[in-house]
Amino acid sequence: MASAPLTLAAAAAVLLGGPLLGLSVPAAVLLAAAASGLLHAFWLFRLALGGSSRLSLAALGSGLTAASACAALPMAAPYAAPAAGLLLVAGLLSLPGVTAGPAAALRRALDGICVALWKFLTLLVLVLDLHGAPRPAVFVTCLLATLGITIGVVSGVRAPFPRGSALTAGAGVALVVLAVAIVPLLPAEPARHDAWLLSAGGLLVFGSVLVWAGACRSVDTREATLRVTDGTLIGDPLLVGPVLAGAGAVLYALVSRGRIGTPAMVIGAAAVLAVVLREAVEALKSRKFSGELAAARSAFTTIIGGSSDVILILEKDLTVRWQSPAAARQFGLSDQEVLGREFVRLVHAEDVAAVRRSFTGSSTPVRTRICDGFGVWRHVEYTVSDLRDDPAVGGVVIHLRDAAERLAFERSARVDPLTGLPNRGALLRALERGGGFLVTVGLHGFAGVNDLHGPDIGDALLVEVAARIRAAVAPDDVAARVDGDEFAVYTLVDKVHAYTLATRLLGELAEPYPVPGTVLQLSAGIGLAPVGGGPEDTLRRADLALRRAKRTGRGRVEWHDEAAEEAYVRRATLEQHLPLAVERGELDLAYQPVYDLVEGHPIGVEALLRWRHPRLGTIPPREVLAVAEELGLSASIHDWVMARAARQLSLWQHEGYRLWISVNVGFDDFTDPTFPGRLSTALDAHQIDPHDFVIELAERELGTDVERVAEPLATVRAIGVRTALDRFGTGSTSLAHLRRLPTDLLKVDRALFTAPPAPGGQVAPIIDVVVDLGRRLGVTVVAHGLEAGEHLELVRRAGCRYGQGHYYGQPAPAERVEAALVRQRTW
Numbered sequence: 001m002a003s004a005p006l007t008l009a010a011a012a013a014v015l016l017g018g019p020l021l022g023l024s025v026p027a028a029v030l031l032a033a034a035a036s037g038l039l040h041a042f043w044l045f046r047l048a049l050g051g052s053s054r055l056s057l058a059a060l061g062s063g064l065t066a067a068s069a070c071a072a073l074p075m076a077a078p079y080a081a082p083a084a085g086l087l088l089v090a091g092l093l094s095l096p097g098v099t100a101g102p103a104a105a106l107r108r109a110l111d112g113i114c115v116a117l118w119k120f121l122t123l124l125v126l127v128l129d130l131h132g133a134p135r136p137a138v139f140v141t142c143l144l145a146t147l148g149i150t151i152g153v154v155s156g157v158r159a160p161f162p163r164g165s166a167l168t169a170g171a172g173v174a175l176v177v178l179a180v181a182i183v184p185l186l187p188a189e190p191a192r193h194d195a196w197l198l199s200a201g202g203l204l205v206f207g208s209v210l211v212w213a214g215a216c217r218s219v220d221t222r223e224a225t226l227r228v229t230d231g232t233l234i235g236d237p238l239l240v241g242p243v244l245a246g247a248g249a250v251l252y253a254l255v256s257r258g259r260i261g262t263p264a265m266v267i268g269a270a271a272v273l274a275v276v277l278r279e280a281v282e283a284l285k286s287r288k289f290s291g292e293l294a295a296a297r298s299a300f301t302t303i304i305g306g307s308s309d310v311i312l313i314l315e316k317d318l319t320v321r322w323q324s325p326a327a328a329r330q331f332g333l334s335d336q337e338v339l340g341r342e343f344v345r346l347v348h349a350e351d352v353a354a355v356r357r358s359f360t361g362s363s364t365p366v367r368t369r370i371c372d373g374f375g376v377w378r379h380v381e382y383t384v385s386d387l388r389d390d391p392a393v394g395g396v397v398i399h400l401r402d403a404a405e406r407l408a409f410e411r412s413a414r415v416d417p418l419t420g421l422p423n424r425g426a427l428l429r430a431l432e433r434g435g436g437f438l439v440t441v442g443l444h445g446f447a448g449v450n451d452l453h454g455p456d457i458g459d460a461l462l463v464e465v466a467a468r469i470r471a472a473v474a475p476d477d478v479a480a481r482v483d484g485d486e487f488a489v490y491t492l493v494d495k496v497h498a499y500t501l502a503t504r505l506l507g508e509l510a511e512p513y514p515v516p517g518t519v520l521q522l523s524a525g526i527g528l529a530p531v532g533g534g535p536e537d538t539l540r541r542a543d544l545a546l547r548r549a550k551r552t553g554r555g556r557v558e559w560h561d562e563a564a565e566e567a568y569v570r571r572a573t574l575e576q577h578l579p580l581a582v583e584r585g586e587l588d589l590a591y592q593p594v595y596d597l598v599e600g601h602p603i604g605v606e607a608l609l610r611w612r613h614p615r616l617g618t619i620p621p622r623e624v625l626a627v628a629e630e631l632g633l634s635a636s637i638h639d640w641v642m643a644r645a646a647r648q649l650s651l652w653q654h655e656g657y658r659l660w661i662s663v664n665v666g667f668d669d670f671t672d673p674t675f676p677g678r679l680s681t682a683l684d685a686h687q688i689d690p691h692d693f694v695i696e697l698a699e700r701e702l703g704t705d706v707e708r709v710a711e712p713l714a715t716v717r718a719i720g721v722r723t724a725l726d727r728f729g730t731g732s733t734s735l736a737h738l739r740r741l742p743t744d745l746l747k748v749d750r751a752l753f754t755a756p757p758a759p760g761g762q763v764a765p766i767i768d769v770v771v772d773l774g775r776r777l778g779v780t781v782v783a784h785g786l787e788a789g790e791h792l793e794l795v796r797r798a799g800c801r802y803g804q805g806h807y808y809g810q811p812a813p814a815e816r817v818e819a820a821l822v823r824q825r826t827w
Helices: 003-017 025-048 054-072 074-093 102-126 136-157 164-185 190-220 237-257 262-306 326-331 349-358 404-414 424-431 446-453 455-472 495-510 535-551 562-580 621-631 634-654 675-685 706-719 735-740 765-777 789-797 814-826
Strands: 310-314 320-323 366-371 377-387 395-402 437-444 478-483 486-491 513-515 518-520 523-530 557-559 587-596 602-613 617-619 660-664 693-698 722-728 745-748 780-784 802-804
Touching: 025 054, 025 190, 054 074, 054 164, 054 190, 074 102, 074 136, 074 164, 102 136, 102 237, 102 262, 136 164, 164 190, 310 326, 349 366, 377 404, 404 424, 424 478, 424 486, 424 535, 437 495, 437 535, 446 455, 446 518, 455 478, 455 486, 455 495, 455 513, 486 495, 486 535, 495 523, 495 557, 523 535, 535 557, 535 562, 562 602, 562 621, 587 634, 587 814, 602 621, 602 634, 602 814, 621 634, 634 660, 634 675, 634 693, 634 814, 660 722, 675 693, 675 706, 693 706, 693 745, 706 722, 722 780, 735 765, 745 765, 765 780
Parallel strands: 523 557, 602 660, 660 693, 693 722, 722 745, 745 780, 780 802
Antiparallel strands: 310 320, 310 395, 366 377, 377 395, 437 486, 437 523, 478 486, 513 518, 587 602, 587 802, 602 617
């Protein structure tokens, strides 16, 4: 586009400065006009290669090429001029934005032909026929020029959407056609010949620039073409004016001269035929459009008639202009009762203010009550579309539907169907007010009632519980059934009165429940939490308090506690993540050596489970095993520990370290009949001598039922695996029980050797007794928990040869233990 002004300036310079440089006027015209036309034709062809509107751009380029030929070779103008005009008009009519498709292009061409023929008829009668019949060349040239110029102007003026590009291209086509029409009519006189030729060249230069500019803008437009109806010829002044002018010219010629020539009669007949053809095409189009409109109206009527929604169209003053047939079917409202009345007169008086506000631009659904044709107030819901500024509507459109079923559903959605109390959703909405306290109630023993007496008795029991809760609370309190046998009360009283309400509920719910055939007894647990931080968060905190109340016993009231919540969240997190901890590689073993206290070197290693949780850090083994037991994972965890410990021991023994290794096993898993087989599998997989593997049991887990563990201990020892009683001295196992326990090692808890020495400097007698008893029973005693030098000296003086503890180092990864073993070997 920026090259167009440069081309215009260069051509003008050639036209005006050529004669000054010795060029003749025809030569200057030839150089400027032909170069400009061909250059813009080249640009149009190149633009056509871009892929959009190829045919129209190619036609325009070909037309400019033919026009350039007229300027370069005036003797070829009679042949090249019609081709140039035809190609330019065809390209113009197919440009985007000039017409809306082939049918519109045909109608636009007919419009131009009609106007052009009547204009040419006027020119022919009033000008050309005055001096006799015009020469054929003049006749044909003027006719073609009139057609080309008129179609170009009409196409630009009647373009269906923003006309800048269409007007530019149309004006360019008109100028180029006028230029090529001048060339065949050049006068013989040299002065006039040069002036006419100069004019033709200037028109061709300006026209080619405008054609190029309009074509570029048309191709670049991104706006959608509007679908328009052209209308009849009588209704368009642009079309009917030339018709009236031509008819007037013919009438004038007949009156003044008494006749018109044969060419005028032929052109007049062609003009009349063109008008008839144009009106026929428009009639066919109008009939098709009317058919489409009738079909659309029929479809609209069918859809509206079958819709359950009522559609109202209101005037700008909100009086009802039209209502759909559904109004009579849904609400019994006839047109006589509604049309012409203000819409708010149909509305309940209490809802009028809200309805008037709904017309201020809100598009959200509005609920109100209207009086139906039977005098009954009906709940409805409607939306408003304000189309008062739309000329096609000029009013407000209301879509209205019956809301009775929706209201009933919402009410049922907020009420528990069994007890009639508000449900969880209704409670959460009530908690949005904030303030006060939430009391959660859980029943003890309800599951047993269902199991023993059936669900019907259970449902009757829940109904009675709900009735007692409703009777115990204040009218302003919200009592709800949260889920199953859990209830809740939202109260706005202070903390003291909330606790009083909780204790009153405990008393009411502990009273006997007479049901058909028996009397049942229940108890409850209650949790209390202040309301705040969002409804769901409040309910969660109150539920945590209820869980703690139910865990601590029957008939308990517990307040929400932050520390308890943290512990619960931690436990829940561990329960969630432990099943996949092995797959994620989060489980590991730490190792703590057991030393020979006389020779000072390690003789064994205890493997200790570690869970490296990515968010909670290192989880102690006791906590891991407690969660594993609850989830039923303790067997798989112990299997993993035994396999990993056996593999590590195998690596150490292959490197020449003579050690044994011990692992801790829970009491329930140890007494499982499958445990010996799983243990043997782990040892066989890594070719471990069973004597080098030790299974440790914590004394506190044995209790007083020593006989229960005696047989599993004997079975494990029969495999060749040694056993150890860990933390001896912290449980209830007496020294006499050691005779009946087939164990190989006794790990004495530090509580037995940290007591101050007896008077006279003697060692505390209990460690002496244990060491002496172990020697008598053939049990190796290991002092567990050595943390200071005095501990080491104390157990040595008591005769204990083996020990472990932080004095020798914290439990560490295998690599650190191996480094310590290497240093020990180099000594």
